[in-house]
Amino acid sequence: MGGDMKMGTSFNIAIVAQAGRLSYEALLFAASLRACSPDFNGRLILATPKDGPLWEREPTLRNPAILDALTRLEAEILPFDSTTFGSDYPYGNKIEMLAHLPEGEPFVFFDSDTLITGDVTKVPFDFDRPSASLRREGTWPKPTLYGPGHTGIWKSLYDKFGLDFDSSLDLTQPEGYWQRHLYFNAGFFYGACPREFGARFMHYARAIRDDMPDALIGQTLDPWLDQIALPLVIHSFGGGADALEPGWLDGQTSCHYRTFPLLYARESDAVVAALEEIAAPNWLKKVLKGYEPIKRMVYQGKGAKVRALFDQDNLPRREQQIRNRIKSNGLWLR
Incomplete structure (x- = not known):
């Protein structure tokens, strides 16, 4: 193009x-x-x-x-x-x-x-x-104790494909930091x-x-x-x-919610309201309730119980902590 x-x-x-x-x-x-x-x-x-x-x-x-x-x-x-x-x-x-x-x-x-x-x-x-x-999150790479760090790992990939490594860097972030x-x-x-x-x-x-x-x-x-x-x-x-x-995207126009329990735990009131409004028409509900997490979270109100476990303005820092709290309350569905 x-x-x-x-x-x-x-x-x-x-x-x-x-x-x-x-x-x-x-x-x-x-x-x-x-x-x-x-x-x-x-x-x-x-x-x-x-x-x-x-x-x-x-x-x-x-x-x-x-x-x-x-x-x-x-x-x-x-x-x-x-x-x-x-x-x-x-x-x-x-x-x-x-x-x-x-x-x-x-x-x-x-x-x-x-x-x-x-x-x-x-x-x-x-x-x-x-x-x-x-x-x-900084999920990859996970530098090993004796191996190269983030810079060495990523540079090897840019070099492999003949790409300019230096111009890819965000120099406002410190050396060795994943971002x-x-x-x-x-x-x-x-x-x-x-x-x-x-x-x-x-x-x-x-x-x-x-x-x-x-x-x-x-x-x-x-x-x-x-x-x-x-x-x-x-x-x-x-x-x-x-x-x-x-x-x-990932803002006012789209939401990558990942799972319905995570959506109810951490997304905005506007996203929750949008989900419930979008899923409300009867012709759609008849089909969507064939999937257990939607049926229980959206139509049977379990999502509200998940939401009540968290302060959406002060969420746990890591996603795994959010998941663990939902699971310990018996509300995890995937």
């Missing part, structure tokens, strides 16, 4: 939808997009992996009630073949599906466990400068052409997995492989952490 991409360009939205939990999340995502962003005129594409040798159980989205509801919400189902990842690394779906999205058309990918809570057409995307979610380096949550990312982005994402992910730099010995790639490759992809296309002004 050329450099004349303008903010406000039409774009498509893509998520991965599979049998089981992700199918219900995908339905809720589609309902939230239609309810909160009625002016969105791109395609809503739900990519679903076809059954094949890389899957232990059939992954394809096939629940008739969910498919009917998605048709009503004008979502397109896009089956694709899994050639590289599959059951061993299902996060790889978000990499593999990119090769099947419309070529040359700007895209935004969201994880299925996301709610759209505002007008996505107002988000000031510059698709020539890709970016991704900054709602993350000095580009690192994203892969809960959303976007770019100008999904096939170009996807080809590079696949190349980097496979090369890291199959021919790991020595500096990564002792590091765990599962489940972090997509989040290790993603900053390299974004940097290679001229994007970065500052490419999208804060407050839009």
Whole structure:
């Protein structure tokens, strides 16, 4: 794509939808997009992996009630073949599906466990400068006592792919601190052409997995492989952490809630109200209550009990502490 991409360009939205939990999340995502962003005129594409040798159980989205509801919400189902990842690394779906999205058309990918809570057409995307979610913790790498630190590990990856390491650094952060380096949550990312982005994402992910730099010995790639490759992809296309002004995605326009107990524990009153309003129509409720966490949290009021366990203005610092408190009160559902 050329450099004349303008903010406000039409774009498509893509998520991965599979049998089981992700199918219900995908339905809720589609309902939230239609309810909160009625002016969105791109395609809503739900990519679903076809059954094949890389899957232990059939992954394809096939629940008739969910498919009917998605048709009503004008979502397109896009089956694709899994050639590289599959059951061993299902996060790889978000990499593999990119090769099947419309070529040359700007895209935004969201994880299925996301709610759209505002007008996505107002988000000031510059698709020539890709970016991704900054709602993350320092989950990777975990430098070992005798091995290289954050700098050595990340530099080995930039060097492997011929990328300029120094220009990726956030020099306002101290040497040795994880936030000095580009690192994203892969809960959303976007770019100008999904096939170009996807080809590079696949190349980097496979090369890291199959021919790991020595500096990564002792590091765990599962489940972090997509989040290790993603900053390299974004940097290679001229994007970065500052490419999208804060407050839009993971803010007023979208919420990556991860699980329904976590949503009720830590998200804003506005997000909770949006969830309950989006899930309220009877035709949707009939389908969504087929998934136990939605049934119990949203429709039977357990979410309010989770919410009462926390002061949303003074949450525990680490997500694991939030999870543990919910579990100890017998309210964890996944």
